Each structure stands twice: as structure tokens, then as C-alpha cells.
Amino acid sequence: MNKQIILLADDDRDDIEMFCEALEEVNENIICECAANGDQAWRLLNEMNEKPQLIFLDINMPIANGWECLQLIKNDSRYKDIPVIMISTSSHKNDMDKASQLGSLGYFVKPNDFNDLKYTLNVITSNLGNGLREAVMNLQSKGSKYIFHL
Template structure:
């Protein structure tokens, strides 16, 4: 079984704790690195050398370096540009979806308040990290989790 790694950049400790707890419930073998802002996320990526994460979850609103600036950096950097990025936020504004997809994120994920919803989404995503991630997100979208995901259809093909 191939090891899976995730990087979560989020300055909200409660959200980070819920995310990590849900992830541990889904698959305790997944390694989850955390950062509290974009600068720290980039620093962590630089420290990882060859073991880059399979996917990055980036919170939109963080101090020092926000999610947008971090996403721009990642997508312009040769070493990181192919790592799938999902933007996360409590906001569900349409212009945020447009910005996320235009900057290269796979989708925009609205943080759920329901722990079981988060576990379901993370289970689906983590069990398909190395294969068909876009298809899984499209299926979650169709499965009734549309309220949590905003995905540009072209990014899911």
C-alpha cells in the first residue's frame, strides 16, 4: 500500500483539529502536515525534499500569506505546480470559485460543520488521491455534496 500525504494550511486551530481527526478516522496511515499560513506551508514543502504531499488543502483567509498568494506561488513553481490543490473556506462566494479555478485549484471546498460530511468527503478524496481525483470530486458534487463544493466543470474533466 502506497503511503499518502496531505498538507493542510489553515490558521483556524479548531478547523485543523477537526480535519486531522476526521482524516485519522478515515485512514490512520495518512500523513497530514499542517501549516498556519501560506509562508509556513511553503517552508514545510521545502523541508519535505522528495516526499511532497499528494494533495494540498489551502484555506483562503490566513495571516502573513493567504491562500490565494500561496496558490499563485505553488502553480508558478516548477516543483509544486502539479500537486493538486483544493481551496477551502467558510465562504461560498461565486467570485472565490472563479478565482480558485483561474489560479489552478481543482476546486473550492466550503468547510462543513458536520463531522460526518467531512469524513465522507475526505474518505472519497484520500482513497482516490493517486487516481481519478477529479472524477471523485465530480461524483461527490453529484452525490449531494454540491453545497460543499464549487467546481468549474472544465477542471473536473
């Protein structure tokens, strides 16, 4: 099977490590490209030979935050169709509304439990492409307290 690419932008090394470890355990065909802030994510996106199938952006990062990076992505014809899921430690409705207004597919509250993270990432990565929107909706409708379809 062909490798698929996910771009993760997060400034928390522990969160990146847990995310990548969970991804590796649920789908060995996923390559996770990581950036420490929105500016680095934008530069990495422009340098990639192949577009990622999905982008996860942490809201609060130094230099350029997730909101700024999301706006750059959604305003660029080369990248606007790449699904983006905003990630954060908080589940503030205002942040979810802002993510929706800026074009994010979903909002992912970082779980503390590794198995919860693995489960959510397994569902998401098993449905990259046309089934992603429905998979995120299904996670939310099944009572996930971590992911929200926008």
C-alpha cells in the same frame, strides 16, 4: 500500504484539529502536515522530503493567504502538478471563480458537521492520484454542498 501525505494550511486551530481527526478516522495511511499560514505552508513544502499528494489551502490566513500560496505553488515547476483544493467558510462564487483561474482543482466549503467532513475526506483520500479529479466531480454531481469541482 505506503503512507500518503496531505498538506493542510489553515489558521484556525479548531478546524485543523477537526480536519486531522476526520482524516485519521477515514484513512490511517494519510499523514497530514499542517501549516498556520501560506508562508509556513510554502516553507514546509520546500522542506519536505516527499511531495504531498494533495494540498488544502484556507483562503483567509495571516502573513500569506491561500491565494498567494496557490500562486506560488502553481508557478513553480516542482509543485505545479500537485492538486490543490481551496477551503473556506464561504461559498462565494467569486472565490470559486478565482480558485479556478489560479489553478485549483476544487473548492471545499468547511462543513460544521464532523460526519459530513469525514465522508468528503474519505471520498477524496480514497481517490488520491489519477482518480481525484473525477472523485471531486462525482461529489459535486451527487449534490454535495461542500465541495465543488472547478
